[in-house]
Each structure stands twice: as C-alpha cells, then as structure tokens.
Amino acid sequence: MQQIPMPYLLFLGDVMDPLAAKTARGIHVWRPESCVGQIRLATDSVSLGLEELDIATAKARGAKTMVLGTANAGGKLPGHWIDSIKTAIRAGMNVANGLHQGLNDIPELVELAAEHNVQLFDVRHMRPELDVGSGKKRSGKRILTVGTDCSVGKMYTSLALESAMREIGMKADFRATGQTGVLVAGAGIAIDAVIADFISGAVESLSPANDDDHWDIIEGQGSLYHPSFAGVSMGLIHGAQAHLLVMCHELGRKHMRHLPHQFMPTLKQCVDTNLAAASLTNPDVQLAGFSLNTSGVDEAEAKAALAEISREFGVPATDPVRFGISELAQSIKDRGL
C-alpha cells in the first residue's frame, strides 16, 4: 500500500471554522511526532498551536509532505491555495489532500510535481489495485470499531485503542478507512469512495495476513442501521474478519445523523446485528466493549450510564475522551486470543 511520507507540514489555509480543521487536528493529536509545523494564509485562521513555518523552513526541518488539513463546503480546492501548493512542490515536498477535488485533476500541478519528482496524494482517491473480497481466513488478529450511527467516535476509538494497546506491550496497528484516518496513518483506503463491488476486498487488502500476535485495529464507517451507508458498513464488517468488535455510540442521540425520520437502534439490537454480520467471515467474533461519547451529560451521569451498559453486556464500557480506554485495552489482552 502507498505510504504518504512523514513528517508533515500542516496547511490550514484561511479557514476560520474550527470544525473544518478536524483533519489537521486529528493528525496533530494522534501523530504529534509527525508534525513539523503549521502554515496559515491569514493571522485569524484556525491554529493548532504548532510553530508557524514558511515552506522553505519546514523543508529545511525535514517536512516531507504538506497536508491540506481542512475541509470546506463542497470539497473544492480554493483557487488561491494553488500558489502555496506550487511553492511546496518547487521546494521538493509532496502534497497530500483530503478534499473531494483531486490535485491529480489539475494538469499544471501534475506537471510541476513530475518535474520536481514529488507525489500528489489525493486520499479520497488513493487505492491499490482492488479485487473482490474472498472471505478466506488470514492470520493475525483484528478489531473492528462499529457504531450505532455515523460520527460516534469510531476513528477516535480506534486510534486511542492503538495507543493503549501499544502501551501495554501489544503489537497493534491502526488501519484507516476514512480520509482523516488515512492522513493520520499515512496509508489506508477511503472505503466510501471504492467501487461497490470491491468494499470487502478493499478491507482485506488493507489488513493483510500478519503475525499471530499482531492486532489490526480497523476503523469502522457508518452503521448497519444507517440507511444511507449500511452497505459500506456491511462490506467493511465482512472484509475485516474481526475477532473483536468495539461498539461506538453517542449517549442520548435521538435519531440517525441527518435523518430525523430514522430511529436509533438499541445497543442490544445493534450489538446482535453486528455480531451476526461479522460471524459470516469469523464465526468466533465477540464483543470487546463499548466506547461512548458522553459529552451531553455530566460526569456522574456518564459514569452511571457506562456502568449500566458494562453490567448489561459483561464487557468494559468507557468514554475514551473522558476516562481513557486502558481498561478496555487490558481486557483485550487478558482474553489471550
């Protein structure tokens, strides 16, 4: 699989909305050692608090790739960013881009990159030659984060688990399936951009055979209960052949994201349906635990809700932002799979 060279210079442009910088923030939170600095086009645009560097200085400090780390409405590349991109290319830096519009669709950038022997990574379109999934068993252990809905913390949970499992001496690698995750990991496949026939095959290639004591932590997408994206979730579950599922949820969410007419499943329904689907390619799949976003309630209420869930299902339940995820990591280790 293609690897985006690190470390990164994070390009924040002139974006004012903190939410629009969530990709850059994710990279900074999870791979601080891979961030040389930030570059902004306006003094009042979003900042990550990294050192402000111009492109020449960043290059001199070792930056190998400039990452366009912000989203904007419509996924278009603002025309006035092009100069910065050209400067980076001329300085010998690769450029990575999470926007819908591809750098590789802009001929002058493609030419310039070829001339300067650097690469343009459009992470929404990065994919190896794909094959359809086979469902054949492969070596190594796998965890998949699944969810009651979209945007319930599957990427955060996966990265937090990677970190916590490594801390207790386990071999663990995050496997990215969304554009932010791909930029954080420097590799992966934006699974929702794959041709439908190849969803499970893409996940098989993303998480190939490995050592018996090695864990891939595969970032889930969507939800089997989300009528827009369940096909992606299903293919992901089958391709993952997970030994363990971690169920992600936002406490108190009333309906499916963006769909006020669409009911939320109960945790029990969602766990049962995901285990049933996952058992098709790994009959021994089990539920490892729960990862909840409890930010809508106070700490006492959050603890009570997590304790109740943990009691009902007999597995750890945590809010990784509030309470960490080390107990869940330890319980995975203790299973001795």
Place this chain on the structure above:
Amino acid sequence: MQQIPMPYLLFLGDVMDPLAAKTARGIHVWRPESCVGQIRLATDSVSLGLEELDIATAKARGAKTMVLGTANAGGKLPGHWIDSIKTAIRAGMNVANGLHQGLNDIPELVELAAEHNVQLFDVRHMRPELDVGSGKKRSGKRILTVGTDCSVGKMYTSLALESAMREIGMKADFRATGQTGVLVAGAGIAIDAVIADFISGAVESLSPANDDDHWDIIEGQGSLYHPSFAGVSMGLIHGAQAHLLVMCHELGRKHMRHLPHQFMPTLKQCVDTNLAAASLTNPDVQLAGFSLNTSGVDEAEAKAALAEISREFGVPATDPVRFGISELAQSIKDRGL
C-alpha cells in the same frame, strides 16, 4: 434516467460459447418485440435464431441501437469489432455495450458518434448524478428479489414476475440493477459499479415515487451471505424500501459461488436476515414467496421440495422456468397492499 432507444439490433460478434451470449439471449427472451434482428461475424458463432440482418437493413427496419450482447474473458472489446461499431454509427444507430471496456473511452468512436449525432451507452458506467440514500418513505409499491447467493435467478425471477403481474392487470415495472437487466429494460443502474457511498441512493433514484397501485420489481444482486458482495446487497435492500421480498435459491447448491470455504445459509436464516435488514427502511416488509432453480433434480423431486418450502413458510414457492410464476403473482395481487 437515461433510456437506451429501442428496438435493438443484437450484435453477436464471433462468440462461440452460448453462455457468453447470455445478455443477448436475455434481451431476446424478455423483450422479443424490441429485437429487429441479429448480426454475426462468423457463420458458426452463437445464434439466437433471429433474422440475420446487415446494419443498413436493420436501420431501414427501424433499429435504433446496436447492442453488443456478448461477454468475453476480461471484458475487453475485440479490436476487430470496431469496424462493425463504426458502420452502425455511420448508419445513424446508437451503440450499447455491456463490456467492462467503455466505448466512451475510445476517442475515435466518441468523435464519430458526435459527428453522426448518436449515443454510445456503456451500461456498466451509466448512472445519473447520484446522491446518498435518505431512507425517506416514498409512494408506490416495491418488490425486491433477494437470494441465498449470486446467480440464483434474481433477474429472471424479476422479469418473470413483471410479465405475470402485468398479465393479471397489475401495473408493474422491472427495475434493472445489473448490466444485462439494464440492456433488457433499456434503463437502470449497474449497482455494483457505483461508488460505495451511493449504493442505497442509486436504488432510491432507480425506483422513485410512483402511483399507490404501481409496483416496481427491483432486481436484487449478490446475497447478504456472500462475503464478497453483501455490502452491495445491503445497500440495495435499504434503498429499495421493499414491501415484499422474493427469495431466490438454487436447490442443492453446496457453498457460495466461487467460494468453496463459504457455507450456504439455510432458507430460514436467509429469510430472517433479509427481512430484518429490509425492515430498517420499511418496517412492514413481508416475504412474498420463493423462486428456485430446481434444474439439478427431476420434476417430482422439484415439486416435493417446493411444496415442503411452501408449507414451512406459508407462501408460494415455484421454479419459474419449470412451473411459471403466475401463482406467486396472483398471491401478491390477493394481498391487496
């Protein structure tokens, strides 16, 4: 949705393998009134028994589109077919193609088609501007054919049902989701070629709101139990919002197609799983009946097996090739939905 103009001239090339002509045969079986004739490049190539016409004669008899109705290994367009395609274009005929390789990727054909004001239809790549699915309820009635596996007769069953329902005075339209189906119907979306994010949205656009007494019969794909393609099947189920499912199966099949390691579900498992998935976007979904390929056993054994299934599930079970499908169509009418 784009419509391929009918009637057709069926181009059979120099294909010797009858199986490779299954697209042309499907068109001829289901839309005989739309087939002006056939054209072959060799006297010993597959024949549908249609009148042999040269392109000029076919045009004079009203043919609007020449259809490349055969498959070949690798999905490539044989170079020596190009002359026939050019002749058709020059005669003012559109050309429709079910191969992987697109006519629209061949610049000289694109230019020639523009010059002669005709269209090139690559059905594997035909799709309207797609949106993600919404799961919002829409008017009209819908049947979806689902299956225990791939290649168990979902297209055949859908087309047979369309015909049988029309015969008893119901408003019914086949909605194609595979390339053969798209050529038969002259419209549709090859759903396995859609970007993963848009699977359910594609089905929503394929089967829009309609009269309350109108039935769309949506062609299913794959199986929720097939580890390669279940994502496509899942998105299709959610986009269809089916009122009724028809379960398709090949009697006696031992394992999933092309995957000897992959178990076949029981009919009961498969029905339950499909109804559960379909209930996400239509809580009132019901099983309408079974459509089996019983060609592996004799007629007495087939009848016994169908009777047993019908008794177990309380709905009609038939082999549409052997015994027709009118009883199932009538039972759908009698439900009075």
